[in-house]
Amino acid sequence: MPTFEYFESKVIDVETRIDWAVDVLSGLPSGTHPEVVKVISQLISRINHQVSLLKKLLQTQRASYLPRIRIDYQTIEADLEKISTALLVPLLSEGSKEKALTPILSRICQEAGLQHIKDTLVMLGAPPATLPVAHECPIFCMPYEVTHSFRDWPALYHEAGHVFFSVNRRRYLDSLLTAIRNHFRRIVLATGPMAEPAKSERLRAIRSAENYWTDVRVEELFCDCFAGYCLGLSYAFLWTDLSFRWYSSPQEINLSDDHPPPSARFNCIWYCLPRSLKLDGCGQIIKSIWDAYLTGTVPASSSDPLQVNYDIACSPEAIQTLAETSLDILRNTATVPQYDGSIPTPEQALALKPFEPLTKLLNAAMAVLLLRPESYRGFQDRLLKELIQNQS
Numbered sequence: 001m002p003t004f005e006y007f008e009s010k011v012i013d014v015e016t017r018i019d020w021a022v023d024v025l026s027g028l029p030s031g032t033h034p035e036v037v038k039v040i041s042q043l044i045s046r047i048n049h050q051v052s053l054l055k056k057l058l059q060t061q062r063a064s065y066l067p068r069i070r071i072d073y074q075t076i077e078a079d080l081e082k083i084s085t086a087l088l089v090p091l092l093s094e095g096s097k098e099k100a101l102t103p104i105l106s107r108i109c110q111e112a113g114l115q116h117i118k119d120t121l122v123m124l125g126a127p128p129a130t131l132p133v134a135h136e137c138p139i140f141c142m143p144y145e146v147t148h149s150f151r152d153w154p155a156l157y158h159e160a161g162h163v164f165f166s167v168n169r170r171r172y173l174d175s176l177l178t179a180i181r182n183h184f185r186r187i188v189l190a191t192g193p194m195a196e197p198a199k200s201e202r203l204r205a206i207r208s209a210e211n212y213w214t215d216v217r218v219e220e221l222f223c224d225c226f227a228g229y230c231l232g233l234s235y236a237f238l239w240t241d242l243s244f245r246w247y248s249s250p251q252e253i254n255l256s257d258d259h260p261p262p263s264a265r266f267n268c269i270w271y272c273l274p275r276s277l278k279l280d281g282c283g284q285i286i287k288s289i290w291d292a293y294l295t296g297t298v299p300a301s302s303s304d305p306l307q308v309n310y311d312i313a314c315s316p317e318a319i320q321t322l323a324e325t326s327l328d329i330l331r332n333t334a335t336v337p338q339y340d341g342s343i344p345t346p347e348q349a350l351a352l353k354p355f356e357p358l359t360k361l362l363n364a365a366m367a368v369l370l371l372r373p374e375s376y377r378g379f380q381d382r383l384l385k386e387l388i389q390n391q392s
């Protein structure tokens with residue numbers, strides 16, 4: 001356990017960093033993302049309060065307080081880390097490109113029914129992600145190439161799903177976890193008479209499949225449903241693309257990954273799509289690409305008794321249970337609209353203007369790429385240029 005002297009010196013270091021954060025905030029031009037600034041100011045007040053409590057504990061010099069001192073110090077460090085990496089980095093690195101993209105992200109939030117969002121902040125140079133640290137101003141990370149390629153744009157609808165989920169996280173988690181636990185309970189009850197040790201092994205496999213579905217993994221799958229619901233086929237197309245790029249075994253369960261395996265994610269997205277989109281020409285192409293991809297990959301392995309069994313954890317019934325519960329949450333939230341528009345033909349797509357709904361533009365981009373690839377580059381260059389200019 002570190003000594004009192006160590007913690008006393010660390011308090012000096014912490015106070016230096018708080019002063020720095022205060023200086024940075026006071027140097028920002030007025031009107032800079034007030035929601036993010038408000039969250040940083042609240043964190044600074046909380047840290048100051050924690051530091052004064054910590055100092056009082058240190059003054060006692062009581063060894064029995066050292067475990068508590070360590071926990072308090074770690075909380076302070078975690079809050080400082082949140083300020084410096086999650087909040088100040090995007091705030092200080094915001095340039096003209098980020099500012100030009102911010103209104104487009106606000107449009108995505110608006111069109112996805114996230115009515116509580118007042119502002120957005122963009123951080124370029126990272127894979128698509130969101131940092132819902134400031135409740136009313138989510139921070140969206142995006143790769144630099146989003147200004148020149150539509151490829152990763154659909155992923156932002158998954159990220160908007162995280163923003164939606166964060167508003168009522170506990171309630172949505174309860175619904176999803178209850179649904180999946182009930183599903184596995186039914187599987188246990190349906191297990192017929194079996195001799196030992198096969199029966200114990202079967203029950204163990206079901207239990208580990210149930211435990212696989214943690215808070216984080218059901219949230220990830222929910223966000224896929226959210227994106228499939230709001231954006232339609234364009235999100236399913238992104239998933240075939242991401243799977244090709246990243247995975248050779250799309251059914252492999254990786255316990256160190258908080259995301260379910262790609263095959264489970266694609267099946268869930270596909271389940272959430274309306275029938276009209278599945279039957280659409282582009283829908284048929286995406287499904288045939290996916291099926292061809294699956295035949296060329298390594299199937300799920302269930303021979304390792306210590307592994308979570310994909311066929312149980314991500315069975316069509318398990319995925320359908322989570323997808324149906326997610327869809328119920330979305331249907332009961334009047335603000336989230338479902339993309340049930342048709343997919344523009346390449347001719348219609350080529351005539352689209354940037355002020356059309358972004359969901360339509362992204363589905364149009366997919367249609368041109370799949371059906372008229374020779375026109376894609378010119379279409380993408382024009383539309384992205386107009387889209388970004390139109391906002392600034």
Ligand SMILES: [Zn+2]
Nearest residue numbers: 158162220223
């Ligand atoms: Zn996610």
